[in-house]
Amino acid sequence: xxxxxxxxxxxxxxxxxxxxxxxxxxxxxxxxxxxxxxxxxxxxxxxxxxxxxxxxxxxxxxxxxxxxxxxxxxxxxxxxxxxxxxxxxxxxxxxxxxxxxxxxxxxxxxxxxxxxxxxxxxxxxxxxxxxxxxxxxxxxxxxxxxxxxxxxxxxxxxxxxxxxxxxxxxxxxxxxxxxxxxxxxxxxxxxxxxxxxxxxxxxxxxxxxxxxxxxxxxxxxxxxxxxxxxxxxxxxxxxxxxxxxxxxxxxxxxxxxxxxxxxxxxxxxxxxxxxxxxxxxxxxxxxxxxxxxxxxxxxxxxxxxxxxxxxxxxxxxxxxxxxxxxxxxxxxxxxxxxxxxxxxxxxxxxxxxxxxxxxxxxxxxxxxxxxxxxxxxxxxxxxxxxxxxxxxxxxxxxxxxxxxxxxxxxxxxxxxxxxxxxxxxxxxxxxxxxxxxxxxxxxxxxxxxxxxxxxxxxxxxxxxxxxxxxxxxxxxxxxxxxxxxxxxxxxxxxxxxxxxxxxxxxxxxxxxxxxxxxxxxxxxxxxxxxxxxxxxxxxxxxxxxxxxxxxxxxxxxxxxxxxxxxxxxxxxxxxxxxxxxxxxxxxxxxxxxxxxxxxxxxxxxxxxxxxxxxxxxxxxxxxxxxxxxxxxxxxxxxxxxxxxxxxxxxxxxxxxxxxxxxxxxxxxxxxxxx
Ligand code: MOS
Numbered sequence: 001x002x003x004x005x006x007x008x009x010x011x012x013x014x015x016x017x018x019x020x021x022x023x024x025x026x027x028x029x030x031x032x033x034x035x036x037x038x039x040x041x042x043x044x045x046x047x048x049x050x051x052x053x054x055x056x057x058x059x060x061x062x063x064x065x066x067x068x069x070x071x072x073x074x075x076x077x078x079x080x081x082x083x084x085x086x087x088x089x090x091x092x093x094x095x096x097x098x099x100x101x102x103x104x105x106x107x108x109x110x111x112x113x114x115x116x117x118x119x120x121x122x123x124x125x126x127x128x129x130x131x132x133x134x135x136x137x138x139x140x141x142x143x144x145x146x147x148x149x150x151x152x153x154x155x156x157x158x159x160x161x162x163x164x165x166x167x168x169x170x171x172x173x174x175x176x177x178x179x180x181x182x183x184x185x186x187x188x189x190x191x192x193x194x195x196x197x198x199x200x201x202x203x204x205x206x207x208x209x210x211x212x213x214x215x216x217x218x219x220x221x222x223x224x225x226x227x228x229x230x231x232x233x234x235x236x237x238x239x240x241x242x243x244x245x246x247x248x249x250x251x252x253x254x255x256x257x258x259x260x261x262x263x264x265x266x267x268x269x270x271x272x273x274x275x276x277x278x279x280x281x282x283x284x285x286x287x288x289x290x291x292x293x294x295x296x297x298x299x300x301x302x303x304x305x306x307x308x309x310x311x312x313x314x315x316x317x318x319x320x321x322x323x324x325x326x327x328x329x330x331x332x333x334x335x336x337x338x339x340x341x342x343x344x345x346x347x348x349x350x351x352x353x354x355x356x357x358x359x360x361x362x363x364x365x366x367x368x369x370x371x372x373x374x375x376x377x378x379x380x381x382x383x384x385x386x387x388x389x390x391x392x393x394x395x396x397x398x399x400x401x402x403x404x405x406x407x408x409x410x411x412x413x414x415x416x417x418x419x420x421x422x423x424x425x426x427x428x429x430x431x432x433x434x435x436x437x438x439x440x441x442x443x444x445x446x447x448x449x450x451x452x453x454x455x456x457x458x459x460x461x462x463x464x465x466x467x468x469x470x471x472x473x474x475x476x477x478x479x480x481x482x483x484x485x486x487x488x489x490x491x492x493x494x495x496x497x498x499x500x501x502x503x504x505x506x507x508x509x510x511x512x513x514x515x516x517x518x519x520x521x522x523x524x525x526x527x528x529x530x531x532x533x534x535x536x537x538x539x540x541x542x543x544x545x546x547x548x549x550x551x552x553x554x555x556x557x558x559x560x561x562x563x564x565x566x567x568x569x570x571x572x573x574x575x576x577x578x579x580x581x582x583x584x585x586x587x588x589x590x591x592x593x594x595x596x597x598x599x600x601x602x603x604x605x606x607x608x609x610x611x612x613x614x615x616x617x618x619x620x621x622x623x624x625x626x627x628x629x630x631x632x633x634x635x636x637x638x639x640x641x642x643x644x645x646x647x648x649x650x651x652x653x654x655x656x657x658x659x660x661x662x663x664x665x666x667x668x669x670x671x672x673x674x
Pocket of ligand 1: 189222224327328329485486
């Protein structure tokens with residue numbers, strides 16, 4: 001069952017840009033051609049149908065917010081190539097694009113600095129890294145313990161800039177229905193945070209801003225924090241005195257909506273001859289922009305993974321003349337676990353141990369970071385179940401010895417983890433006179449099936465048929481809820497919906513209609529402390545062509561322990577989607593830096609490659625039944641992100657098993673491998 005499935009395949013489901021508006025005008029964003037400099041002048045073309053031009057030459061009146069990317073046109077300083085520095089509004093989209101093309105912008109370019117390396121001048125430790133985590137964390141004497149360990153691995157890996165490319169680019173229809181009343185249809189991962197941000201920027205009462213987002217064509221984190229798009233659409237609508245539509249082009253997405261920072265990461269693992277870890281050190285270097293500090297928390301997952309008496313994890317970033325990095329599916333865990341799990345494979349070889357056995361021997365009793373008990377932790381069960389399904393037992397550990405003609409074949413494994421968060425939310429449920437129920441919550445469905453799963457949760461709690469339940473989501477006017485991000489959407493919304501349904505059940509019998517509300521903030525604040533994480537194991541089989549260097553993934557298997565799986569069909573899709581994205585990370589995805597222009601030059605899906613069906617012939621996701629009473633009303637952990645975590649390591653480890661060579665820089669393209 002998928003409630004909006006029919007609406008989506010028939011085209012009835014409307015996305016932000018498709019909503020009609022009377023007398024609508026069209027905006028087009030104009031981006032900078034230099035990576036660093038000053039805008040000297042902006043000259044508008046003479047073009048019939050051009051309504052107005054916005055730019056830093058005439059800064060509009062808006063209030064700042066913490067993300068300076070949203071403080072549009074306030075400064076003449078250009079901070080990266082591709083930054084939005086002007087916009088045109090016209091009668092038609094075609095005229096807007098043409099006007100944007102003809103806009104004459106004069107720059108004073110400055111010397112730029114765009115290339116990350118591990119000892120870049122200006123590297124610093126941010127106060128916190130993404131997610132609010134400590135930049136550095138340690139215990140024991142890690143450097144000494146590493147130096148004194150009989151078995152050692154000291155490796156540096158590099159990951160490139162990677163881009164979220166949801167099918168639906170960011171788009172907004174903005175309409176001022178009164179001087180102090182703003183309505184936007186917007187593509188985002190959470191309408192409430194967009195509403196609050198717009199209210200702050202335009203100095204409006206949040207009650208006077210409505211953000212409507214019933215269908216969203218993917219986000220992967222790029223729509224999790226408000227990007228400049230709804231701000232620019234609202235500015236353009238205010239300037240034009242008419243409703244305005246704005247969509248970023250696919251090419252513009254590569255600079256304007258965030259991306260995964262490149263990283264350089266050094267991991268040192270020291271162990272006893274039997275593989276038991278004595279020391280783990282993980283240092284991550286990443287980039288951020290001049291105008292927004294985003295510090296990828298690449299070493300944070302390492303704090304929870306393995307038992308070791310001596311641990312160090314630390315992060316550094318450097319401000320470069322580059323676009324602002326941001327969230328991309330499992331920010332932190334994805335690049336970090338790629339490196340930790342690759343290094344664990346290297347340690348398995350150094351210690352002469354099976355990589356699964358190495359991980360089993362280093363299972364912690366309690367969370368190494370906090371000392372708290374895990375609410376549930378079934379990494380070993382995932383590894384064992386995956387080994388059974390994948391046929392790991394018969395694996396010959398020797399690298400580089402399986403040949404099929406001109407092809408080398410190998411298999412690899414890696415662990416996965418992702419935090420299991422449940423955030424405060426409100427929900428309202430109404431029992432209608434006709435025996436049906438209406439659930440209201442400002443949740444977002446970014447393609448995950450949120451409507452469907454919330455219907456299941458409500459029906460189950462109410463002991464009603466799913467057909468009798470209607471779920472209203474996708475508007476900031478509905479009860480306040482967190483965004484679809486951090487794999488916490490379903491857990492947080494479902495918990496509030498279940499609590500509201502329980503409250504409603506207590507009222508039924510007093511006649512209809514009845515209504516009940518829940519706010520889970522207090523309950524969640526007062527719950528017992530546990531380390532709450534989902535775990536998983538990824539297995540890959542790869543074939544490497546000796547003549548072309550081409551790597552094919554033949555088989556990919558993910559086994560997860562993620563609490564209760566609420567809807568097997570949509571859950572499976574989430575896992576497979578994450579794994580496919582992980583295969584893209586391993587084999588093809590990379591922003592190629594052009595040092596002359598100071599920009600990543602592959603700005604479309606013809607040049608920035610993501611996997612297609614033919615790249616993923618045999619893929620499967622499975623999960624173990626995990627009953628965890630310490631999570632939320634459903635016993636569910638999030639599943640949106642864990643599917644990508646560790647996949648690139650499993651594939652990289654399989655490539656090593658096939659070839660006997662360690663490639664420590666992604667992606668593993670033919671030129672990199674030959
Ligand atoms: Mo996800 S990258 O936290 O939206």
